[in-house]
Amino acid sequence: MTAHxxxxxxxxxxxxxxxxxxxxxxxxxxxxxxxxxxWQVRAGExxxxxxxxxxxxxVSTQALTGILEMPPGRILKGTAEYRGADLIQMxxxxxxxxxxxxxxxxxxxxxxxxxxxxxxxxxxAECYRVHRGMSKRDALKKAxxxxxxxxxxxAAKRVNDYPHEFSGGMRxxxxxxxxxxxxPDVLIADEPTTALDVTVQAQILELIAELQAERQMGVxxxxxxxxxxxDVADNVVVMYAGHVVERAATAEALEYPVHPxxxxxxxxxxxxxxxxxxxxxxxxxxxxxLAIPSGCAFRPRCPIAIDDCAAEVPPLLTVGPGRxxxxxxxxxxxxxxxx
Amino acid sequence: xxxxxxxxxxxxxxIGLVVTLGVYALVFAMPGDPLRELAGDKPIPAxxxxxxxxxxxxxxxxxxxxxxxxxxxxxxxFGTTFxxxxxxxxxxxxxxxxxxxxxxxxxxxxxxxLFFGIYxxxxxxGWVDRSLLLTTLVLLAVPxxxxxxxxxxxFGVELKWFPVxxxxxxxxxxxxxxxxxxxxxxxxxxxxxxRTSIVETVNADFVKTARAKGLGEQRVLWRHILxxxxxxxxxxxxxxxxxxxxxxxxxxxxxxxxxxxxxxFQAIKLKEGGVVVLLSTLAFISFIVINLLVDVLYGVVDPxxxxx
Numbered sequence: 001m002t003a004h005x006x007x008x009x010x011x012x013x014x015x016x017x018x019x020x021x022x023x024x025x026x027x028x029x030x031x032x033x034x035x036x037x038x039w040q041v042r043a044g045e046x047x048x049x050x051x052x053x054x055x056x057x058x059v060s061t062q063a064l065t066g067i068l069e070m071p072p073g074r075i076l077k078g079t080a081e082y083r084g085a086d087l088i089q090m091x092x093x094x095x096x097x098x099x100x101x102x103x104x105x106x107x108x109x110x111x112x113x114x115x116x117x118x119x120x121x122x123x124x125a126e127c128y129r130v131h132r133g134m135s136k137r138d139a140l141k142k143a144x145x146x147x148x149x150x151x152x153x154x155a156a157k158r159v160n161d162y163p164h165e166f167s168g169g170m171r172x173x174x175x176x177x178x179x180x181x182x183x184p185d186v187l188i189a190d191e192p193t194t195a196l197d198v199t200v201q202a203q204i205l206e207l208i209a210e211l212q213a214e215r216q217m218g219v220x221x222x223x224x225x226x227x228x229x230x231d232v233a234d235n236v237v238v239m240y241a242g243h244v245v246e247r248a249a250t251a252e253a254l255e256y257p258v259h260p261x262x263x264x265x266x267x268x269x270x271x272x273x274x275x276x277x278x279x280x281x282x283x284x285x286x287x288x289x290l291a292i293p294s295g296c297a298f299r300p301r302c303p304i305a306i307d308d309c310a311a312e313v314p315p316l317l318t319v320g321p322g323r324x325x326x327x328x329x330x331x332x333x334x335x336x337x338x339x
Numbered sequence: 340x341x342x343x344x345x346x347x348x349x350x351x352x353x354i355g356l357v358v359t360l361g362v363y364a365l366v367f368a369m370p371g372d373p374l375r376e377l378a379g380d381k382p383i384p385a386x387x388x389x390x391x392x393x394x395x396x397x398x399x400x401x402x403x404x405x406x407x408x409x410x411x412x413x414x415x416x417f418g419t420t421f422x423x424x425x426x427x428x429x430x431x432x433x434x435x436x437x438x439x440x441x442x443x444x445x446x447x448x449x450x451x452x453l454f455f456g457i458y459x460x461x462x463x464x465g466w467v468d469r470s471l472l473l474t475t476l477v478l479l480a481v482p483x484x485x486x487x488x489x490x491x492x493x494f495g496v497e498l499k500w501f502p503v504x505x506x507x508x509x510x511x512x513x514x515x516x517x518x519x520x521x522x523x524x525x526x527x528x529x530x531x532x533x534r535t536s537i538v539e540t541v542n543a544d545f546v547k548t549a550r551a552k553g554l555g556e557q558r559v560l561w562r563h564i565l566x567x568x569x570x571x572x573x574x575x576x577x578x579x580x581x582x583x584x585x586x587x588x589x590x591x592x593x594x595x596x597x598x599x600x601x602x603x604f605q606a607i608k609l610k611e612g613g614v615v616v617l618l619s620t621l622a623f624i625s626f627i628v629i630n631l632l633v634d635v636l637y638g639v640v641d642p643x644x645x646x647x
Binding site: 062065066067069095096097098099100101104105107109112113114115116117118119126127130131162164175178 | 542543544545547548549550551552553554555558562563566567570640641642643
């Protein structure tokens, strides 16, 4: 994954999300958490969805996999096609044959994301039992093999241990083993390394990259960490207040951000060049979803905002080859130069 | 595991001493003379009184009486009551009565509690859930005494569905009404606890993981949500069973069931310290055993508290 950061992958498109819009019913009226989000992931590609908390990055993946509580959640429109079949239109039963088998997920906090009263072996074996109809014995044997594949020492013994008996990093490996047990086409990793310290974080990302290379799997990596994005992602989708504001190959986005939000994020990344200086930040705070500003949601915090920005939500426009951004001030890469 | 059980049993010994001593002291401190109470209005010859007093060591200091009682209990020589009944015989007759009542009451309570708790938890905000909330609120507010007398009058005296009192009609007919009342009064707390516990567990992250694994809803409920939601309920079992004997004193007296509770009630009235301490010891031992079982069960269900 780290080897090729070109972003121009040619593998088959596995998961294609288009115009996905999700609302939540709250006592103070409906809240649009995800608004017209589109992205796709190809075999062998790592797509990062970058955004701060509340930007809708997790909600979009939970909605398309059907694990979002509905109600209060509601998918207003949009499609999420896995190899051409729309997950959103499917019946729950049909979707269960894909989610959990061909598309699997890893969550942030492995301690609460694993069932505390079942041994890790049982939890991994459950995938084989439910989706492959294996016997308990065979499934447990496969579970031990999986633990070995994610480099858990003495896997054959540890298969009977319970989640609380593992360290944070080891537990996240268990989560990975469970997600990869059935050799999925797409892995959705929702902040998989956020709860881990930096060294363990690197190990887990490396492990994901290795396993991905072996399987030609598509990875959707949800994160708020630009460092993680630059390390592993081929392409990046930047989200702000439920909207996609920029979409590009990682290398290009990092080198040459078009949307002012992406630019601000990059500017506020600590680096050695900034030693001794105060770290720049984006002024203001992300908007409450109950009161999203009219027009461009980023407008109140944007250094280049003009009155027209309040008029309407800026559409995601192609600003260069393979690059999209939603900013009326920068409708092309050339336009950015001009401003 | 054996070490754990041993440790708990050893820890129970000093607690048992304190409990029995305290109970004996309370009975000793009660006003009135037991033998005169027993005789009622009839005068007792001084010689008989003296002989009886000597037989039951009533003139000895408190601590001597206590130690003699404990010696009897520990050596299994229970002796007779003040009225002359053989205590060992009494226990043989009365223990099954209390056991039948308690087990039947618990069967009702657990069936109702688990069923409604699970149903309301899984289908929260449905009509069963809402009516359960209301019903349990009412049940929890009704004092036991009122419910026992009301049920006895309504279903026993007026409707004649059940015997009013006594055990003449045998098991289970004579036990049904008191057990039902205990069970219905007791299920409310259990059902609500379980319902709340399920509702909390439903939002846990590992449930999301289970759904993301593509598991069917039934499997998620029974394999992932319920085992976790039952943990607080197991703690509740221990506390609840412990309170059963206390409840039996009232129920058995009202429904005239010749069990241990009724025995206890009579013994307290007559200031029979030996019998009260014997029954307290029995209750205490069963309490220790039940709690030990509950702790072991908890360890089986929740690996996180194993080997503590």
